Amino acid sequence: MTRQELIQQIREKRSFLCVGLDTDLDKIPAHLLQTEDPVFEFNKAIIDATKDLCVAYKPNVAFYEALGPKGWESLKKTIDYIPAHCLTIADAKRGDIGNTSTYYAKTFFDYLNCDAVTVAPYMGEDSVTPFQEFEGKWVILLALTSNKGALDFQFTTDASGEELYKKVLKKSSKWGSENNLMYVVGATRAEGIAEVRKIVPHHFFLVPGVGAQGGSLEDVAKYGWNDDCGLLVNASRSVIYASNSADFAIEARKEAQKLQEEMAQILTAKNF
Numbered sequence: 001m002t003r004q005e006l007i008q009q010i011r012e013k014r015s016f017l018c019v020g021l022d023t024d025l026d027k028i029p030a031h032l033l034q035t036e037d038p039v040f041e042f043n044k045a046i047i048d049a050t051k052d053l054c055v056a057y058k059p060n061v062a063f064y065e066a067l068g069p070k071g072w073e074s075l076k077k078t079i080d081y082i083p084a085h086c087l088t089i090a091d092a093k094r095g096d097i098g099n100t101s102t103y104y105a106k107t108f109f110d111y112l113n114c115d116a117v118t119v120a121p122y123m124g125e126d127s128v129t130p131f132q133e134f135e136g137k138w139v140i141l142l143a144l145t146s147n148k149g150a151l152d153f154q155f156t157t158d159a160s161g162e163e164l165y166k167k168v169l170k171k172s173s174k175w176g177s178e179n180n181l182m183y184v185v186g187a188t189r190a191e192g193i194a195e196v197r198k199i200v201p202h203h204f205f206l207v208p209g210v211g212a213q214g215g216s217l218e219d220v221a222k223y224g225w226n227d228d229c230g231l232l233v234n235a236s237r238s239v240i241y242a243s244n245s246a247d248f249a250i251e252a253r254k255e256a257q258k259l260q261e262e263m264a265q266i267l268t269a270k271n272f
Contacts, residue, residue, distance in 0.1 A: 001087050002136065003179050003228075006204070008053040009085055010229050011272070014264035017256060018056035018089065018206065021046065021078065022234025023063050029248050039064070042248075044081055046240050049253040053260040055063025056087035057230050059207075064106025074137040079112050087139055087232070088114045089140065089206070094131075095120035101130035109134045117138050118184060118206075121168055125175055132176050139181050141172055144196055145212045146209040146214045165192075169199045178202040185224065185234070194223040201226055208234045210259075217259065231270055235259055 001009075015116060023039050023225045032038040047057065059078055064071035081200050090112060094104040108117040109131075116138035119128055129182050144154060144165045154165040173182065178200075185196050187209030196205070205224050209215035210233050222229050235256070243251035 001138075001149060002072055002259055003204075006055065006087055006202055007228050009087075010267070013052065013055055013258040013260070014149050014267055015053055015055055016229055016231045016233055016267075017054040017095055017114045017259050018087075019046065019050050019054045019179055019239055020091070020232040021057055021059040021063075021240065022236045023059075023074075024241070025067075029244050029245065029246060037070075037074055039067070039071070039075065040077045040081075042240075043074075043078040045249040046252050047078075047081060047083075048247040050239070050256040051083050051086060053153060053256045054086065056080050056234075058089040058091050058234055058236075060236070061092040063089055079114060083235045085139075089116040089118065090114040091118050091119050091137075093120050093142065093238060097123055097126050099221050102133075105131045105134055105137075108205075109137050116182070118142065121172055125171075128172065128175055135181065139176060140206050141168075141170060141181065142186045143172075144181040144189055144192050144202055146188040146215070148190075150186070163223035165185070166195070166199060169196060170229055173200050173203070178204070182206055182232075183213050184208065187217075187220050190216065191222060197224055197226065197230075198224070201237060202228075202230070204228075204230050204233045206234060208236075210235055217262055217266070220251070221270075225270060229267070229270075232265070233259070 028042045032041050035041045064075035088109040110116045118140045121141050156164050182204040187203045187207045210217050239252050239255045242255045
């Protein structure tokens with residue numbers, strides 16, 4: 001999916017919602033455990049219920065890897081089932097050098113046919129650029145995260161007083177463009193979003209932390225908006241686990257629709 005195609009989906013659906021498929025066998029409705037592939041059956045129902053309300057899906061690869069070969073099969077089936085008009089993001093947080101990154105990229109771009117993959121930048125340029133050699137694919141680089149441990153490194157400063165996350169942004173923005181590079185920016189650090197936007201004004205942000213983690217959608221739009229919207233706001237647990245009963249897909253749709261309606265209001269207010 002190209003940048004323009006993504007923007008068009010945002011316009012058509014009046015939404016910049018990404019639904020995270022962090023599918024946990026311990027949390028899905030019990031009746032699904034009797035099926036041949038409970039993870040896929042759960043994901044399939046969630047996708048069917050929300051595909052007109054969101055522009056992206058983000059399977060968290062860890063939940064599938066933990067199940068071994070069966071989990072990879074469920075992940076592959078899930079990604080194949082996601083409609084072509086939705087951006088498919090592998091939340092894998094990979095990052096290594098040389099051929100290792102190339103083969104990670106082949107896994108997610110060639111084998112799984114994802115549109116995008118999350119990448120950790122700690123090892124530098126040669127750990128990221130192999131992912132960018134795949135035509136029409138996106139790298140989503142960790143920039144400013146919302147977890148407690150982000151304080152351990154991301155906000156440390158050099159002799160000039162510049163925080164590490166800002167150095168990462170400035171350096172990495174030269175490795176790609178707004179057409180193949182996005183950034184992960186946590187919703188619970190609202191004013192930090194504004195700082196990131198100053199450094200990379202044209203890139204899209206993947207923003208986790210709205211919903212169960214307490215981030216404000218209004219603040220995300222206030223601080224992160226650009227002329228092309230520039231935002232993919234992810235909601236995982238608040239949507240997919242809205243119910244653990246037989247009505248789980250119906251309740252998931254209700255939660256997704258609440259977010260979509262709020263996003264539609266924001267888009268209208270922004271004359272987008």
